[in-house]
Amino acid sequence: MQKLYLTFLLSFLQSLYFSQSTKGFHIPDSLKNKNFDQLKKSYDKVFRIDNSKAELYANTILSKGKKENNNDLIFDGYYKIAHIKGLKSENGHPYADTLIKITRNVDTKEYPAKAYIIKGILFNYDWKYSDALNYYIDAQKMSKNKNPDQFYYIKKLLGILKTATEENEEALPLFL
Structure with missing residues (x-):
């Protein structure tokens, strides 16, 4: 029972946190x-x-x-x-996580693959190359037959990742 209550509480707090991402933000008059x-x-x-x-x-x-x-x-x-x-x-990860969550059941040319791309980019910025690689691979699978531009962009990101980990010979075909 306590485990169920804790799970519910954590879910509620997470959704409350993510729904607050623009709370307190007011669009300036010049942009309205x-x-x-x-x-x-x-x-x-x-x-x-x-x-x-x-x-x-x-x-x-x-x-x-x-x-x-x-x-x-x-x-x-x-x-x-x-x-x-x-x-x-x-920390951009909460925004990327929210994006992944809200696009999970979307099937467009860009999403949900683009959500996984940004998560991979954020891990790359954090020097967490293994995590970045996993998200890039997931994104690549999602975009393979839907969005050729996105598919090749992910190949470029994988090439950059291989270069960062000094796997230059593996990076070259990705760039070509």
């Missing part, structure tokens, strides 16, 4: 009237240059997605936030 394409372009301009601004755009995308109940925006928002958090040496 921007559409998704405008926000994405703004995000792309500053990504890897000013990640604090990029995070603002990603949070706006996620907030608008939740407000409009638009799964594409929600998925993209979680993906972008997880990636930025990883680049800023912050």
Whole structure:
């Protein structure tokens, strides 16, 4: 009985934590009237240059997605936030985990493979190459017959991973 109660409590707290990811975030007035394409372009301009601004755009995308109940925006928002958090040496794993959880039963050209890609990227940032490899392999299986661009992107990520672990001869065919 206690085990069941503990499991329920942990599930409840986890869902509460993940649902709070944009709680307290208010879309700035300057971004309220921007559409998704405008926000994405703004995000792309500053990504890897000013990640604090990029995070603002990603949070706006996620907030608008939740407000409009638009799964594409929600998925993209979680993906972008997880990636930025990883680049800023912050913990992006909760966002990636949420993305995996909410796309688990989705079958689109991009998802759920893209969720596994970001989880692998985050492990790569953490120098946890074995974990990254596992997520890349899962993503590759999911995208094999659905999305050739994504499939080859994962091959590139695997090549980068092989280079990081000094397996250069194995990396070369992946890059070719």
